[in-house]
Amino acid sequence: MPSLKDLKNRIASVKSTRKITKAMQMVAAAKLRRAQEAAEMARPYAERFNAVMSGLAQSVQGSDSAPKLLAGTGSDQTYLLVLMTAERGLCGGFNSSITRKCRARLEKLVAEGKTVKVLTVGKKGRDMLRRDHGDKLVGHIDLSEVKRVGYANAQEIAKDILGRFDAGEFDVCNIYYSRFENVVTQHPTEQQIIPATFEEAEESTLYDYEPSEEGILADLLPRGVATQIFTALLENAASEQGARQSAMDNATRNAGEMIEDLTIEFNRSRQAVITNELIEIISGAEAL
Amino acid sequence: MAETMKFDLVSPERRLASLDVTEVQIPGAEGDMTAMPQHAPTITTLRPGILKATGPEGTTEYMVTGGFAEIGAEGVTVLAERALARGDVTQAHIDDWVKEAAEAHAKAREFHNEPGPVDDAAKLLNDMVAAGTHIGLDPKVPNL
Numbered sequence: 001m002p003s004l005k006d007l008k009n010r011i012a013s014v015k016s017t018r019k020i021t022k023a024m025q026m027v028a029a030a031k032l033r034r035a036q037e038a039a040e041m042a043r044p045y046a047e048r049f050n051a052v053m054s055g056l057a058q059s060v061q062g063s064d065s066a067p068k069l070l071a072g073t074g075s076d077q078t079y080l081l082v083l084m085t086a087e088r089g090l091c092g093g094f095n096s097s098i099t100r101k102c103r104a105r106l107e108k109l110v111a112e113g114k115t116v117k118v119l120t121v122g123k124k125g126r127d128m129l130r131r132d133h134g135d136k137l138v139g140h141i142d143l144s145e146v147k148r149v150g151y152a153n154a155q156e157i158a159k160d161i162l163g164r165f166d167a168g169e170f171d172v173c174n175i176y177y178s179r180f181e182n183v184v185t186q187h188p189t190e191q192q193i194i195p196a197t198f199e200e201a202e203e204s205t206l207y208d209y210e211p212s213e214e215g216i217l218a219d220l221l222p223r224g225v226a227t228q229i230f231t232a233l234l235e236n237a238a239s240e241q242g243a244r245q246s247a248m249d250n251a252t253r254n255a256g257e258m259i260e261d262l263t264i265e266f267n268r269s270r271q272a273v274i275t276n277e278l279i280e281i282i283s284g285a286e287a288l
Numbered sequence: 289m290a291e292t293m294k295f296d297l298v299s300p301e302r303r304l305a306s307l308d309v310t311e312v313q314i315p316g317a318e319g320d321m322t323a324m325p326q327h328a329p330t331i332t333t334l335r336p337g338i339l340k341a342t343g344p345e346g347t348t349e350y351m352v353t354g355g356f357a358e359i360g361a362e363g364v365t366v367l368a369e370r371a372l373a374r375g376d377v378t379q380a381h382i383d384d385w386v387k388e389a390a391e392a393h394a395k396a397r398e399f400h401n402e403p404g405p406v407d408d409a410a411k412l413l414n415d416m417v418a419a420g421t422h423i424g425l426d427p428k429v430p431n432l
Binding site: 046209 | 296298299300301302303316317318321328329330331332355356358365367369370383
């Protein structure tokens with residue numbers, strides 16, 4: 001039976017925890033709004049870009065001159081998995097669900113005898129994979145100093161990936177991130193970025209290309225990688241804040257329940273102590 | 289009033305402009321071109337330069353550093369890697385961009401050492417410097 005003093009301390013400590021989680025929830029809500037706005041603002045670019053790219057890709061596909069970024073290297077022996085997670089924890093299952101998806105794929109590929117390399121963006125994912133698959137980590141991109149992801153960050157990551165591709169380090173590149181649906185639902189997503197894949201274009205206008213189709217494609221494909229990574233980064237940022245907001249909302253509610261329970265227990269033992277004291281006084285008086 | 293078309297200027301991070309225009313002058317990779325309504329559908333890559341959109345309310349100018357433009361019958365969409373209103377471009381921006389282009393050029397020379405990529409990088413650098421001079425700033429021309 002904990003003493004009154006212990007209970008009091010417990011209640012005080014849970015109360016301050018609740019204050020922290022409440023504050024974190026509100027901060028996450030504010031950041032989520034900003035992250036969503038950023039994702040929305042980036043949408044027109046990504047949409048137009050993909051529409052143009054898929055039209056281009058279709059017309060070039062199959063020809064021998066198709067660039068490697070589109071047609072692939074002709075082999076699928078080496079995979080580069082880009083695991084994009086958050087820099088910080090306390091956001092529910094956000095980091096672990098992305099990592100789980102990536103890990104499942106990784107283990108399947110290894111079982112098939114492929115060579116797998118992992119590039120991590122965000123330190124949480126790296127920490128989770130380091131123990132089992134530390135030998136496969138080939139690089140890490142730290143975004144902990146970045147307050148707000150910009151296109152420049154995506155370009156940096158894309159440059160790293162493209163550099164490795166040019167050096168022949170891998171044949172296929174997949175990225176893992178979380179697609180934001182709403183505050184309570186985020187979907188861990190796998191997307192292949194090299195060789196590039198596109199949704200079928202619905203309408204195909206015949207365009208004149210300047211300089212040439214191949215020239216434009218060669219110019220656009222590297223940008224396409226950056227654009228896809230940028231979209232993924234923004235989705236991830238929104239998902240992280242959404243996941244954190246709901247996790248912290250739950251934590252705040254739990255803390256509230258715990259405080260209620262502890263308060264009842266505290267009051268009960270306080271009453272018991274008073275009753276005890278009264279009994280002692282009364283029986284003492286009677287004994288006289 | 290002249291016929292107008294839709295003009296959108298988007299960068300990866302946001303939509304910079306969306307207006308009705310009568311003509312758009314685009315710094316295409318192979319030379320400037322002016323698109324007017326009912327232009328034949330064209331896709332062109334951009335070189336660093338000045339993008340000029342003329343509408344009923346006057347002309348607005350943007351500096352773009354690259355990207356591509358999609359010209360259709362009903363409008364022009366410019367997807368710029370980076371774009372700023374001409375008045376917002378400062379010396380610091382130009383210096384940054386020129387420096388970046390110079391680095392890319394140096395890298396191209398180091399790794400490829402064949403005419404294609406090196407020439408492309410050199411052209412990008414020259415265009416960047418020219419665009420800077422054009423808007424009245426003073427880009428530091430690096431030694432090649």
